[in-house]
Amino acid sequence: MRKCKIGIVGFGTVGSGIYKILSSEVDSHPILKEIEIAKIAVKDLNKKRDIELDNNLLTDDPFKLINDPSIDVIVEVMGGVDLAKDIILQSLKLGKSVVTANKAVIARYGEEIYKTASKERVYILSEAAVCGGIPIIEPLKRSLKSNCIKRMVGIINGTTNFILSKMTNEKADYKETLKLAQSLGYAEFDPTADVEGHDAADKISILSELAFGGKIKREEIHFEGISKINLKDIEYANKLGFEIKLLALSERGQINSNDSLALNIWVGPSLIPKSHPLSTVKGVNNALLIEADPLGEIMLYGPGAGSGPTAASVVSDILNLHAAKEKNNNSVDPLLSFDFWRNCHITSSSQINKKNYLRIICLDSPGVIGKIGDIFGKNNVSIESIVQLDASEDKAEIVVITHEVNNGDFERSKDEINSLNEVKIIASQLSCI
Ligand SMILES: NC(=O)C1=CN([C@@H]2O[C@H](COP(=O)(O)OP(=O)(O)OC[C@H]3O[C@@H](n4cnc5c(N)ncnc54)[C@H](OP(=O)(O)O)[C@@H]3O)[C@@H](O)[C@H]2O)C=CC1
Numbered sequence: 001m002r003k004c005k006i007g008i009v010g011f012g013t014v015g016s017g018i019y020k021i022l023s024s025e026v027d028s029h030p031i032l033k034e035i036e037i038a039k040i041a042v043k044d045l046n047k048k049r050d051i052e053l054d055n056n057l058l059t060d061d062p063f064k065l066i067n068d069p070s071i072d073v074i075v076e077v078m079g080g081v082d083l084a085k086d087i088i089l090q091s092l093k094l095g096k097s098v099v100t101a102n103k104a105v106i107a108r109y110g111e112e113i114y115k116t117a118s119k120e121r122v123y124i125l126s127e128a129a130v131c132g133g134i135p136i137i138e139p140l141k142r143s144l145k146s147n148c149i150k151r152m153v154g155i156i157n158g159t160t161n162f163i164l165s166k167m168t169n170e171k172a173d174y175k176e177t178l179k180l181a182q183s184l185g186y187a188e189f190d191p192t193a194d195v196e197g198h199d200a201a202d203k204i205s206i207l208s209e210l211a212f213g214g215k216i217k218r219e220e221i222h223f224e225g226i227s228k229i230n231l232k233d234i235e236y237a238n239k240l241g242f243e244i245k246l247l248a249l250s251e252r253g254q255i256n257s258n259d260s261l262a263l264n265i266w267v268g269p270s271l272i273p274k275s276h277p278l279s280t281v282k283g284v285n286n287a288l289l290i291e292a293d294p295l296g297e298i299m300l301y302g303p304g305a306g307s308g309p310t311a312a313s314v315v316s317d318i319l320n321l322h323a324a325k326e327k328n329n330n331s332v333d334p335l336l337s338f339d340f341w342r343n344c345h346i347t348s349s350s351q352i353n354k355k356n357y358l359r360i361i362c363l364d365s366p367g368v369i370g371k372i373g374d375i376f377g378k379n380n381v382s383i384e385s386i387v388q389l390d391a392s393e394d395k396a397e398i399v400v401i402t403h404e405v406n407n408g409d410f411e412r413s414k415d416e417i418n419s420l421n422e423v424k425i426i427a428s429q430l431s432c433i
C-alpha cells in the first residue's frame with residue numbers, strides 16, 4: 001500500500017494524542033504504519049510542548065499544509081469556527097479528504113461541507129466530533145443504516161458529566177471542578193460551550209442529521225446547560241431517587257403535508273431515575289441510547305472526551321480514508337460519504353410534551369401546596385408527585401414532578417405559580433425521563 005501523508009492542524013489535547021498513536025510501537029493493524037505525518041500547524045511556534053517535535057515539522061501557517069500537493073489528508077483538530085471552516089472547505093476544494101473533530105463547524109456548516117466533499121469526490125469524516133472515543137458517527141452512517149431510527153437520548157458532553165458526577169459523589173464545588181476538567185483537556189477552549197449546553201446542542205444536531213437524513217437548523221435547537229444546577233438540586237434529586245445529568249434528546253415525529261419529518265430535539269439538565277442505565281454513566285464518560293426499528297434498543301458507552309480516546313477516533317477515520325482511497329481509486333464510497341435525503345424540521349418547544357421537575361422556594365404557608373396543585377390542575381398539567389422537602393422558620397422548599405405534559409401548559413402554570421404571594425422564587429426547572 002502507498003503511504004498516506006497527513007497534515008495536522010492543531011497540536012493540543014487531540015493533536016498530540018494523534019501524534020502519540022501514530023508514533024507508538026504497540027501491536028496494531030499494519031495499515032497504521034502507512035500513515036505519515038508530513039507537517040503540523042500550530043498557533044505559537046515558541047510554545048513549550050510535552051512532546052519534543054522536529055522543528056521542521058512545525059509551521060504556524062495552516063494553509064502551507066493545504067497547499068502542499070504531497071499531503072493527501074488534512075486533519076483539523078484546531079477548534080474554533082471561521083478559520084476551521086475555511087481550512088476544511090479549502091482542503092476539500094483542493095482535492096484533499098479531511099478528518100475533523102470540530103462539532104461546532106460541522107453543526108453549522110455541515111451541508112456546505114458535505115456537498116463540497118461530494119462535488120470534489122473526496123471525504124469529510126468526523127467520528128471524534130461526537131462523544132470523543134465512542135464510535136457513533138460511522139455506525140449511524142453504515143452499520144445502523146438498515147434501521148429506522150426512532151429516538152436517540154444520551155449524555156454527550158464529557159465535561160458536564162464529569163462536573164455533575166463530582167458534585168453528586170463528592171459534593172465538589174462547581175467552579176473548581178470545571179477548572180479540573182479544563183486541566184484534564186476535556187473542556188472546550190471556551191468552556192461556556194460545555195456548561196451552557198452549546199456543545200451538546202452541536203452534537204445532537206449532527207447526530208440528528210445523520211440519523212434522520214435532513215438538514216437541522218442548529219439555531220432552532222432549544223438548549224440549556226448546567227450552570228444553574230446547585231448542590232441542593234442534586235441532594236433533592238438523590239432523595240427522590242434520581243441523578244441529574246445533562247441530556248440530549250432527538251426523536252422522530254410525524255411527516256407533514258410538505259413531506260418534512262418533524263423532530264423533537266432538545267438539550268437540558270434532567271432527572272434520571274437511578275434504575276435507568278444512563279444514571280450509571282459517570283465522570284467523563286458519555287452514553288447514547290438509540291431506539292431503532294427493527295433493531296430495538298442499544299446503548300453506546302465510553303469516554304466522551306480526552307486526548308487518547310478522541311485521537312483514536314481521528315486516527316480510525318484516517319485509516320478508513322486511506323483504505324477507501326486505495327480500494328476505490330477515484331470512485332466515492334456512498335456510505336463513507338454523506339448527503340441529505342429528506343427534509344426535517346424541529347417541533348417548536350411549546351408543542352412538545354415533557355416530564356418536568358420544579359423546585360419552588362416559598363413562604364411556609366400551610367395552603368401553598370394546595371394552591372400550586374390547583375394551578376397545575378387548571379392548566380391540564382398532571383402531577384406525579386409534590387413534596388415539601390425542607391422547611392425552615394420563614395421558607396419551605398417544594399419539589400413538583402409532573403407526568404409527561406405539554407410544554408406550553410407547563411410554562412403557563414409556572415408563570416401563575418410565580419405570581420402567587422406565597423412563592424418567593426422558582427429555583428430550578430429540569431426535564432425528567
Ligand atoms: N479535547 C477533547 O476531549 C475533544 C476535543 N474535540 C475537538 O477537537 C478540537 C481540538 O480540541 P483540543 O485539542 O482540545 O484543543 P486545544 O486547545 O488543546 O488545541 C488547539 C490546537 O490548535 C492550535 N491552533 C489554534 N489556533 C490556531 C491557528 N490559528 N493556526 C494553527 N494552529 C492553531 C493550537 O496551537 P498552540 O498549541 O500553538 O496553542 C493548539 O495546538 C476542537 O474542535 C474540539 O472541539 C472533540 C472531541 C473531544
Ligand SMILES: N[C@@H](CC=O)C(=O)O
Nearest residue numbers: 157158159187188305
Ligand atoms: N468538550 C467536549 C469535548 C468532546 O467533545 C466534552 O466535554 O464533551
